[in-house]
Amino acid sequence: MNGTNLFKIAFRALANNKMRGFLTMLGIIIGVASVITMLAIGQGSKRSIQEQISEMGSNMIMIQPGQGMFGGVRQDASSMETLKLDDYQNILDETRYVAGVSPTVNSSGQAIYGSNNAPTTVYGVSPDYLDIRRYKVADGDMFSDQDVQTAAKVCVIGQTVVDNLFPEGTNPIGKVIRFGKLPFRVVGVMESKGYNSMGMDQDDFIIAPFTTVQKKILAITHLQGITCSALKEEYTDQAIDEISEILRRNHKLREIDEDDFNIRSQQELSEMLTSTSDMMTILLAAVAGISLLVGGIGIMNIMYVSVTERTREIGLRMSIGAKGIDILAQFLIESVLISVTGGLIGVLLGVAAAIIVNKVFMFPTYIQPWSVILSFAVCTFTGIFFGWYPAKKAAQLDPIEAIRYE
Amino acid sequence: MKDIIRLDNIRRDFKVGDEIVHALRGVSFTISEGEFVTIMGTSGSGKSTLLNTLGCLDTPTSGEYYLDGTSVRKMGKNSRARLRNLKIGFVFQSYNLLPKTTAIENVELPLMYNPSFSAAARKEKAINALIAVGLGDRLMHKSNQMSGGQMQRVAIARALVNDPAVILADEATGNLDTRTSFEILVLFQKLHAEGRTIIFVTHNPEIARYSSRNILLRDGQVITDTVNHDIHSAAEALAKLPKNDD
Incomplete structure (x- = not known):
């Protein structure tokens, strides 16, 4: 057979x-x-x-005020005010593995232009933020360090904000929009990024000098977060070590104290x-x-x-x-x-x-x-x-x- | 004449529960090449057991069985399968054709289990066998498109296709009407005339008239073993039958 x-x-x-x-x-x-x-x-x-994640910048490092313990009571992270402007300044000056640093403060509210208004979020950052997040300005310019120092009322807006506030197709550059009660002059429009995999609109935001948002909208002196980028993705760990050292020193933490901040890297998030x-x-x-x-x-x-x-x-x-x-x-x-x-x-x-x-x-x-x-x-x-x-x-x-x- | 089958004091016992049933109690006979033997007996006479033994489907408890010179008693399952493939052609009462399969494919089947035949040789042998049984014009008919007589002819062609030493027919006319039965008997007589060895197991005493020898079995023993000197012609009997109206 x-x-x-x-x-x-x-x-x-x-x-x-x-x-x-x-x-x-x-x-x-x-x-x-x-x-x-x-x-x-x-x-x-x-x-x-x-x-x-790699589009967002795979070498990104995010610092947030951490959960502190006071008398055995763990505190809500958002209530913490441990991150200060000095922390930002020291990271900017003293690190070797960090490429860009930007403070972050944000506020949600209504953006208004003429008879159009839409809810959105304003992020207060420094010009480095663009490189860290790998954002690009499609039209116009990013605001300058000068604008940050003077807390100028200028902003760069995302594509969704453009669509919501300028439905007739008017060029938004040079126009003055209002965020809440505060007028901002639009200096640039961001390149569109579309939706991310979790269905979040990545174009629905306004960025402005962090000083402006901090003083004129939120009226706070601390920072809600600091966003950095490592020189390269491989240096993320070294950069985190440097930052952590600076922050512990600045915050006068003793050996036995827990960190009063959180450092998360994009690498971690991606994993x-x-x-x-x-x-x-x-x-x-x-x-x-x-x-x-x-x-x-x-x-x-x-x-x-x-x-x-x-x-x-x-x-x-x-x-x-x-x-x-x-x-x-x-x-x-x-x-x-x-x-x-x-x-x-x-x-x-x-x-x-x-x-x-x-x-x-x-x-x-x-x-x-x-x-x-x-x-x-x-x-x-x-x-x-x-x-x-x-x-x-x-x-x-x-x-x-x-x-x-x- | 060469001996095709030699049975020497064959016994076959079955265990049914605690009892031992003696199906065959010492059967001996010899069948030579070219004989047309009918084996008769009522049910319970042991003829089915004898048929299974002759067909190498079963092995005797004691005694010797030689098929075409080979001793079967101590053969294993696989060598008996091979022996059946080469030496035996079976014809069953209920035809046992493969359903929805053409006549040629049905007839080819034994050769499919024999690696020495090529596809072309298989086909040629199958066609020749079908011509020999008078179905040369129905090669491609499927088994479900044929009458009982035609199906039994295909089954006979299947039994012939490997040029077996012996054709074993088990009540081969049992499912057929009188007329068709005679047609099949005519075919068996024709094969007998061509020199084939045929063993026809039946309970119908009439069929004995058309064979050359008759063995009668009762209670597992051979009662009579007679040579038939007056072989009737099945063709003549068929001619005398009243014609069908249609």
Whole structure:
């Protein structure tokens, strides 16, 4: 008995039962397709998060006033006023691994121009902020260090603010808008960045000199945060050490005291976010994997029915000279043919679904070659695994009983 | 004449619960090449067990069985499968054709399990066998498009295709009407005339008239073993039958 003949025999047997073969295959098709699509969606969102983080500046370091403890009571971070202008100044002057430094203060409120108004947020920063966040001014200019020193009432606005306040398409440069009660002269418009992966509008903001926001809007002397950039992503840790040293010294913390500030780097954030999306990928793949398993059990079920239904045929084959192993091979080949064909169709469908999700629903997807190979290998294995037991049962039939089976 | 089958004091016991049933109690006979033997017996006489033994589907508890010179008793499952493939052609009462499969593919089946035949050789042998049973014009008909007589002819062609040492027919006319039964008997007589060895197991005593030898079995033993000197022609009997109205 050679392999080609066995293949022919198995193929003919399948061709005799096209509908049943197809229905069995359907389980595998759906299983494989969903594994591939789910992995593509998981990987796609992971990649887009990584991309956005590196767009935002992968060497970014954010300093926030930290949770302090007073008499055993942990304080709310937002109430802390530990970051001062001196901290900013010292980081600016004394560090070697820090490229740019900008204080941050922000305030939410209504932006108004003429009869149009819209809620937005104003960020008070220094001109370095553009480089740190990798923002670009599309039109006009960024405000200058001079403006910061004089707390000038100038601002640069995001594209959403332009759309909301200047719906007629007037050029906003040189126009005076109001934020709350304070008038600001628009000196520049930011390049549009669109929405990020969490659905946040990245163009809905105003930036102004931090001195202006601090004194004229918030009326505070402390800073809500400091944003820095390391010289390079690799130097993030060194930069954090330098900053931490300066802050501890400035804040007169003793050895045993906890930090009264938080330093978070984009690197950390990126690790956190990618591990979250990795987790999501695993969950999606697990659900899809279960459907592949259910498909496999479907194969086993059908093969069982098929063996019982074809008992006479098996008896006949044995009486005209088929050995046990020939019968085993025939049924195994049948189940592998079902699962491999189903796997192929599933791969095609899964890839097509991933492309449709990307093009129609605008959701980032990325098909990793290994996910295709893996799911294909898994479904071949499924065919062998779930085909084995029924095939074994067929091979062990007694030809005398099988041939007279009613 | 060469001995095709030699049975030497064959016994076959089955264990049913605590009891031992003696299905065959010492059966001995020899069948030479070219004989057309009917084996008869009522149900429970052991003829099915004898058929299974002759067909190498079962091995005797004791005694020796030589098929075409080879001792079968101590053969394993796989070597018996191989022996069946080469030496035996089965014809069953219920045809046992593969469903929705063409006549050629059904007839080819035994050769599919024999690696020494190429696809072309298989096809040629299958066509020749189908011509031999008078189905040369129905090669591509599927089994579900054929009458009972035609299906049994395909089954006989399948039994012939490997040029077996012996054809074993198990109630081969049992499912057919009188007329078709005679047509099949005519075919068996034709094969007999061509020198084939045929063993026909049946409970129908009428069929004994058309064979060259008759073995009667009762309670697992051979009661009579007679050579038939007056072989009736099945073709003549068929001609005497009233014609079908349609």
